[in-house]
Amino acid sequence: MAETLLLGVIGGMGPLATLDLLQKILASTPAQRDQDHLPVVTWNVPQIADRQKALAGTGESPLPQLLHAVEQLNRLAVSHIVMPCNTAHHWYAPLAAASRAPILHIAQVTVEQVARLSPRPARVGLIATQGTLAAGWYQQRLAELGIDSLLPDEQEMQQWFVPGCYAVKRGELQTAGRLLQQLANALLARGAERLILACTEVPVALAAIKSPAQLLSIDPTAVLAQTCVSLWQNSGHQFADGFMQQTTL
Amino acid sequence: MAETLLLGVIGGMGPLATLDLLQKILASTPAQRDQDHLPVVTWNVPQIADRQKALAGTGESPLPQLLHAVEQLNRLAVSHIVMPCNTAHHWYAPLAAASRAPILHIAQVTVEQVARLSPRPARVGLIATQGTLAAGWYQQRLAELGIDSLLPDEQEMQQWFVPGCYAVKRGELQTAGRLLQQLANALLARGAERLILACTEVPVALAAIKSPAQLLSIDPTAVLAQTCVSLWQNSGHQFADGFMQQTTL
Numbered sequence: 001m002a003e004t005l006l007l008g009v010i011g012g013m014g015p016l017a018t019l020d021l022l023q024k025i026l027a028s029t030p031a032q033r034d035q036d037h038l039p040v041v042t043w044n045v046p047q048i049a050d051r052q053k054a055l056a057g058t059g060e061s062p063l064p065q066l067l068h069a070v071e072q073l074n075r076l077a078v079s080h081i082v083m084p085c086n087t088a089h090h091w092y093a094p095l096a097a098a099s100r101a102p103i104l105h106i107a108q109v110t111v112e113q114v115a116r117l118s119p120r121p122a123r124v125g126l127i128a129t130q131g132t133l134a135a136g137w138y139q140q141r142l143a144e145l146g147i148d149s150l151l152p153d154e155q156e157m158q159q160w161f162v163p164g165c166y167a168v169k170r171g172e173l174q175t176a177g178r179l180l181q182q183l184a185n186a187l188l189a190r191g192a193e194r195l196i197l198a199c200t201e202v203p204v205a206l207a208a209i210k211s212p213a214q215l216l217s218i219d220p221t222a223v224l225a226q227t228c229v230s231l232w233q234n235s236g237h238q239f240a241d242g243f244m245q246q247t248t249l
Numbered sequence: 250m251a252e253t254l255l256l257g258v259i260g261g262m263g264p265l266a267t268l269d270l271l272q273k274i275l276a277s278t279p280a281q282r283d284q285d286h287l288p289v290v291t292w293n294v295p296q297i298a299d300r301q302k303a304l305a306g307t308g309e310s311p312l313p314q315l316l317h318a319v320e321q322l323n324r325l326a327v328s329h330i331v332m333p334c335n336t337a338h339h340w341y342a343p344l345a346a347a348s349r350a351p352i353l354h355i356a357q358v359t360v361e362q363v364a365r366l367s368p369r370p371a372r373v374g375l376i377a378t379q380g381t382l383a384a385g386w387y388q389q390r391l392a393e394l395g396i397d398s399l400l401p402d403e404q405e406m407q408q409w410f411v412p413g414c415y416a417v418k419r420g421e422l423q424t425a426g427r428l429l430q431q432l433a434n435a436l437l438a439r440g441a442e443r444l445i446l447a448c449t450e451v452p453v454a455l456a457a458i459k460s461p462a463q464l465l466s467i468d469p470t471a472v473l474a475q476t477c478v479s480l481w482q483n484s485g486h487q488f489a490d491g492f493m494q495q496t497t498l
Contacts (some may be wrong), residue, residue, distance in 0.1 A: 006294070014283040019271055022293070024442040026264055026420075034295040034418050041321075044271070045255070045288040070414070072290075073456050169283050 002112040005130035005235040007228055008078030008101060010069045011044035013051060013062075014169045017221065018044050021084040024225035029232070036239050038232045041115055043069045051087040052165075055131035063091050070099045080104060080231060082224055084200045087129045088138065107137035109227045110196060110220040115145050117194070124218075125192030127183055128199050129165070130157060138198055150192045156183055161199075168201035175210030176201070184213035190217035194218060254484040255323045256477055257327030259318045260312075262334035263418045264299060264462060266449035267293045270333040273474035278481070285488050287481045290440060293319045295441065304380035313342050319348045322481075323355040328350055329480060331473055333449045336378045356386035359445060359469040364394050368441070372397045373467075374441030376432055377448050378414065379406060387447055399441045405432055410448075417450035425450070428457030433462035433491035443467060469497065 007025075011018030022042065031037050040154055047097060048066070053059030081103040083089065087183060089106060096103045107174040114124065124147055126138050133139075139149040164179035180202055184195055195217045197203045260267030271291065297315070302308030312452045315337060322330055330352040331336065338355060345352045363373065373396055375387050382388075388398040401410060408447075413428035424437050429451050433444055444466045452468040 012283065012286070014289075017276055019268060019275065022268055022271070026268065032419050033415075034261065035297070035300070037264040037295045038298055039261075039294040040291075042289075042291040042293065044291065045290055046283040046286045048284070050283070072325050075324060117256040122418070165283075170281050 001162050002203055004079060005039060005232050005237070006076070006078045006080075007038055007040045007169070007231075008073035008076070008081040009040060010047055010073065010081060010083040010088070011041040011042050011046070011068065012046035012087075013083075013088050015046050015200060016168060016171070016204055017084050018042065020200065020204050021221050021225055022032060022081070025228055028225050028229045029224075032239065036169060040226060041073060041078055043073055045069065046058055051085065051090070052131060052162075053130050055087065055090060055122075055134070055228075061091075062088065063094060066091050066095055067098055070095050070103075074100050080228070082228060084104070084221055084224060086132045086198050086220065090131055090135055092094075098236055104224065105226060107141060107218050110198070110218060110223045111138065111141035111145070113223045114147070114194075114196070114218060117182065120145065120246070121147060121193035123148040123150055123193055125187030125190075125195045127152065127161065127180065127187070127195060127202050128200050129161075131199055138196060150185065150187055150190060156186055156192065160186075164205060165199060166202045168205050173205055173208035176205035177207075180205045181209060181211045181213055182209065184217070188213065190214065219231055220238060251327060251497055254288060254481050254486070255325070255327045255329075256289045256480070257285055257322035257325070257329060257339070258289060258291040258293070259322065259332040259334075261295035261297055262332075262337050264293055264295050265299050265398070265417060265420070265451060265453055266333050267291065267451065268333070270470050270474055271453070273471050274477055277471075277478045278486060281488065285486070290322060290327055292322055294318065300334065300339070301380060304339060304378075304486040305334065310340075311337065312343060315340050315344055316347055319344050319352075323349050329477070331355070333470055333473060334382050335381045335449060335469065336446050339384055347391050352386060353473065353476060354386075355473055355486060356390060356447070356468050357445070359467060360387065360394070361388035361473045362472045363391065363396070363443075363445070363467060370392065370396060370441055370442035370443055372399055373419075374399045374433075374436030374439075374444045375447050376401065376410065376429065376436070376444060376451050378410075381447055387445060396451065399436055399439060401432055401436065405435055409435075413454060414448060414450045417454050420456035422454055425454035426456075426460060429454045430458060430462055432461045433460065437462065437465065445469065484487050
């Protein structure tokens with residue numbers, strides 16, 4: 001039995017979003033016993049510079065701490081790394097260059113999921129930090145599929161997104177959910193057929209208020225979790241009940 | 250600002266109990282921002298021999314994998330280690346001997362919490378694996394406080410505890426909760442004033458069904474989480490709002 005997967009998670013951005021990923025990995029695994037679950041090492045160290053402030057030019061870069069996390073996970077011989085924080089993917093290139101283990105890109109796996117939707121949406125709304133929106137990871141990949149991106153405007157960002165995101169970090173999930181649902185509704189009202197919750201704090205907040213917007217949303221944390229479970233299934237793990245699926249996700 | 254804490258978690262026994270600890274650490278932390286949360290590295294690798302079977306003489310010892318986990322966490326220079334699995338404390342002595350970082354003992358911190366209860370109970374029921382019950386960690390420490398321990402009988406273990414515990418590992422939390430609540434009720438009916446949920450699968454199951462038995466229960470996972478938060482507060486971390494509490498737990 002070749003157990004070749006050892007997943008490394010660069011967490012802490014924020015800590016709750018990290019647990020959300022770990023929870024979604026567990027929930028996506030067809031496990032009948034402890035040993036069927038993915039082996040995961042999580043570096044959940046939130047003493048890292050604020051990503052949004054760094055990109056806005058008002059704070060230090062988190063790159064040194066991100067590189068440290070990559071180094072530590074590689075010391076433990078992880079086979080793959082994931083990072084449940086969209087904004088931190090701003091530093092994806094230097095991290096991937098420094099890592100022996102491949103780092104899955106959250107926007108890449110998410111847009112691959114969008115490509116499999118049937119019917120494929122013509123216009124997708126993005127809920128993300130200014131840094132993620134400015135980087136264009138989602139918009140460029142969606143454009144390659146012929147999908148238009150609809151972004152929040154500046155007022156929507158300041159009124160709903162930013163306070164909603166930081167409310168999650170304070171553990172105020174109800175407040176966060178109400179704020180972010182207003183943003184979701186505004187994007188849907190402007191013609192988005194689907195939403196990508198491209199900040200890992202957002203699905204946590206919408207779930208906390210059981211927001212109906214979840215039904216039209218694609219959750220990159222969940223896609224990342226499912227991708228990790230597929231890696232595990234395809235690594236040769238034999239499940240207790242003989243379940244062995246070559247998933248196409 | 251001296252950030253001297255780096256918590257290491259030996260998880261995977263089971264994976265859901267590990268997430269339960271991480272969730273309870275987050276919930277117990279007076280955080281206003283990501284950076285206020287504890288730095289935690291979690292080795293959540295469930296490819297480890299079944300503890301209950303090992304102690305029953307029907308399976309391999311998990312000690313080699315536990316020692317590997319201790320070694321890996323020490324390589325990352327963790328300052329303290331916790332193990333959210335009571336039964337695995339059977340191997341506490343060799344693990345503690347092999348670890349540079351001190352390993353908190355789950356029964357020790359839990360009984361210290363019991364000692365602070367007012368009024369102090371005269372009789373406490375234990376819900377635990379056969380291995381934990383046979384080891385006597387809880388009974389001996391409770392006896393030093395003049396507290397009697399009430400244990401499940403063999404039929405209760407086979408009928409309720411064992412299937413309840415393994416149902417958690419399959420993710421069947423409702424089934425698990427109903428089984429374990431019956432055991433809790435039986436111990437309370439026989440005169441237990443409080444219960445110690447001394448298997449980390451049990452609080453997860455009772456929470457899933459919102460069991461009223463939780464009100465009379467001491468949850469070692471929660472106590473371990475609070476102990477970790479106290480370590481963080483006492484390590485010199487400056488919280489965002491200036492909150493700095495020397496907790497007595």
